[in-house]
Amino acid sequence: MKQFHLRKTPPSSPIDYHIDYESALNQQQLSAVTSPAKRLLILAGAGTGKTKTLIYKVSRLIESGVPPEQIVLLTFTRRAAKEMMERATQLLDERCQYVQGGTFHSFCTQILRKYSNHIGYNNEFSIIDSADSIDLIQHVRSTLNIDHRSQRFPAKRSLAKLFTLHKNKQLDMRVLLQEYYPQFLVHEKDVIRLFKTYESYKAKHHIMDFDDLLFNTEKLFIEYPAILERVSSTCQYVLVDEFQDTNKIQASLCEYFSSFHQNLTVVGDDAQSIYAFRGSDYENILRFPEEHANTELIKLEENYRSSPEILEVANAVLKQSSILFKKKLFTNRESSDLPALIKAIDDKEEAEFISQLVLHLREHQITLGEVAVLFRNARDSFTLELALQSKDIPFKKFGGQKFTEAAHIKDVLAHIRILSNPNDTVAWQRVLMLIEGVGPKTAEDLFLWIQEVQSKQGGASTTDSTHWFSDSEWMNKNYYNGLNRLGSCLINASKCTPWHDSVPLIVDYYLPICKDLYDDASKREEDLASLLQITKTYQDIQSFLTDLVLEPITDTVTDTLASREEEAPLTLSTIHSAKGLEWKHVLIMQCLDGSIPSTFSIDNEESLDEELRLLYVATTRAKEMLYFTYPRTSFRQREGDYLTKASRFLDPITANLEPWELIHDTHDPNLNEGNKPPLLE
DNA sequence: CCCCTGCGACGGGCC
């Protein structure tokens, strides 16, 4: 017998990393980045560098030769996703742009656009946002003739909420009714019937709502293992930020995505779980190690973001929770002033203080971009926005749907949606009812008639139906003229190439209607002009509509004006949209009982805890200085002026705060600044 | 069948 000696090959030459991981990261962070573990959980408090670690891990993988398009980086909010991509690109280079992912919803959409034909959808299915979903529920309800006379039936919003909870929490409708709307338990049967009809309606019309994007992806994976294998084989590494905010289905999607290569890293902080209303469950992250025995757990404890004074307040906030959080954060950052507590006399004074403080900070080298004002409800900043506008302080607001929610934008979008999908009932309904004299019933009849005409033409597209409404049964109606104008507008619009040339036609058609409907038409006209600009950046109608639902425009006209100036604007944001971000100075405004905690949470310990975590998230956004403000009086239409109540969460932390007194200065506003007392003493 | 008015109930955060 011959012998063949296999030589020992030298170990592959060590990779020449461009990034100095060892000096940028601490011990635990480094071990998370370099860990060979296939399943890794990083469980750590706010500001301990979780996101940073994740970004370094992505860079490290790319530097070690993993193709970026084989890495999937998922997170929860669009802002966090964008922020993460930017930070990664800045750290390494353009290669990071090819990393897959974004939000769960956008990633699932990409998969479904390729494969949803397997589960009975067109790959061109429409996606509806929550407002559309509410409208659709209403529409479906009107077809069911549900008896609401004897006993009040849940409003469309409540129904929508029930339906998402039902899908996301996978709880029985009865249980949900019991917990959230016991007064509607009598309607259980009808609610379920409506839910089923809503579901089948969407399926039949190739419409998906946000929940469907997740559910249908899972369904696809369950029913078609071959597709699962194909998709997951392109996901060599799956990394998930903010894992505490995932719900059951998102957690299970993570397992599916990583099922082929089995590399799954998740990052999160159970103390920052603030999306229970959407069915998220922080138990997901705590259970994560139990799902697989070989999970490596890494904890980070040093906070690199906030001063000790801020961290002290944050810890004191969290201590009020009925659930015990064992972690205690520490920091080596230098001391700052004590966080401030400002009690304004009313909303106006609060807004005035914030805008003057922001200007004062700008004089002292804290730019607007380094300051954020956070609040519980999107509308809490209304008075402040007016004050900022009057002082020409540029700001950008996050949270609240505003632009795409606005009626006039939705109106124009509905026309565009018809061009994209002539079967879109909700869009037709909306468009038809804009015509004077057309109500729900006529709109429904018209829609059925249009569908019939279309099917008679053997599925020919809208382009051929040049004489839609003439010679028809509608000739003699008083709304015939309006109908005809709509008809020719849509026909001309559908012939446009490129597609976005159709938008000016639609806007021209719509403007008279808009002027008739709203007093502030000129402001709305400007919005439509900016919508027009946006449409020009899209090659096709489909991607435009998808993007608009998944990434609704947050810029309003004021923002656009602001962005013309070079200076980075002040940030106004709901706390929910601020998660994962940080600023030098953070103001939390409207710290009132009824706002935070919200009125709807106060008699339920679980939701009260979530409100508290929300305040914790807000406080931990600050690096150098933190301010709590609230008005002592406020105004409501019915009651008039009334005394407010400070947030109950502030009481136990007042010892850690420094009260600031607001003094109205009586000097002539035109007096030289040097002759007045300093703003802050 | 539409559209206006008045009245009571509800109301939040995100994709």
Place this chain on the structure above:
DNA sequence: GTCGCAGGGG
């Protein structure tokens, strides 16, 4: 504030 329903006149 906004929604959703009831009652009226067109």
